Amino acid sequence: MAGRVVLITGASRGIGAAVARRLAAEGDTLALVGLEPDELAKVAADCGPEAGWWEVDVTDTAALGEAVAEIAERYGRIDVVVANAGIAAPGFSRSMDPAVWERVINVDLFGVWRTVHTTLPHLIDSKGYLLLVSSLAAVVHIPGLASYNVAKAGVEALGNSLRTELRHLGVKVGVAHLTFVDTDMVRGVDEHPVFGKVRTGVPLVSRVYPLELAVDKFARGIDRRSRVVHVPGWIGVMKVFRSLWPYVVEAGSRFSVPKADRAALADIEARGRAASSRASGAGGLADSEIAVAAARKVAG
Structure with a gap:
């Protein structure tokens, strides 16, 4: 078995799938974790005969633990973990579906924590590398994505804490910070009748960068076991001045947010809160179906 054994969550689509393909092409062995089994199988087929996939919801601690144990048993070790699984659900906190708001936290923050907790014994054995996927949203908190902002800020804090806790082992x-990259999730946000306009109206985040840029940055960061990965590089400069950005966002949103707030209420009235608040993109739809099924199971 050549190269490293790399476990990636959220590997069905987008950045997770693209990074998996790149690392496999460079000789690594991929263990793919995510929803959408048909998509996972396609990515695994592209990653070579040694690649494997596991259909797991990162909010299910037991299922994730079982998958990690199977991966470690199959390959004998885990060298790299990319905690990438995430969703985004646009909406203002006062009006969007509270269950969806909380689901974003559960997937994007607690899902990362569960991934860390279940894989860490194997990374300690291999003296491996852990890359947590945060976002520019940890630094610049644009309106309409509060739950995503909170989750990604938490991921950054978790990574910074773990870096010190694990150094002696x-x-x-590493922590990756990305602005908007061309993925299904971002396209889904832009298709929202209200919040697509909010995002594209903020100069700092109006541009969408090519997926290949993120893949290059991630692959290089994993090779170098980097403490930070910035997509694009100017995010590193923005982090230095992070105390200023709330004032910039507040000033820039002074007139646009009241208008968007009224539009959001009208959209909820027209389409219903569930449709208006749903997580974005094909991956978001798959996660929504999982969340609904789980809620029905709990309800009996």
């Missing part, structure tokens, strides 16, 4: 920890 030989495990390196």
